Structures are given as C-alpha cells and as structure tokens.
Amino acid sequence: MLTSKKVLIYEIIGTAFIIFLGSALHFTYEFSGRFAFVGAFSAVNESVWEHLKLSFWPSLIWLFIEYLPIKKLTNNFFESKT
DSSP, rough: OHHHHHHHHHHHHHHHHHHHHHHHHHHHHHTSSSSSHHTTSSSSSHHHHHHHHHHHHHHHHHHHHHHHHHHTOOHHHHHOOO
C-alpha cells in the first residue's frame, strides 16, 4: 500500500473518531452528575469555549494514537498536526 494512502486511511479513521468522541463528550458532564473533573474535558454549558473542548481533547487523544503506526511514514508529524 502506498504511504500516502495509508496516511489518508488513518486521517479518515481519525476524523470519525474525533466526531464520535466529541459528540459523546457533549453529554458526559451531565451524565457524571456534574463531576468537576469530567467538566475539564467535556462541555459544561453551551459557550464557544466549551464546544472547542469537544474537538480539542479527542484530537489530542487521536494524535498520540495515530503517531505510533505512522511515525516512520511522515515527516514533521507534530508540526503538521499543530
């Protein structure tokens, strides 16, 4: 499999992962009984800042998951992710 196709597959899987986990994080604060630790990672109200957390944390998690299998296939992995 070509390197670029392999990276593309990881990016598509990552997009689905980020959307799914971000959507789940929208409701975890209420489901946790308003636990403060959970509020650091999920939305506690409907502000823009809280919704940005819904994409930031899943993206950061995916960055570390994705790094291991494709670190040798890409140059400047962390720079491109930022």
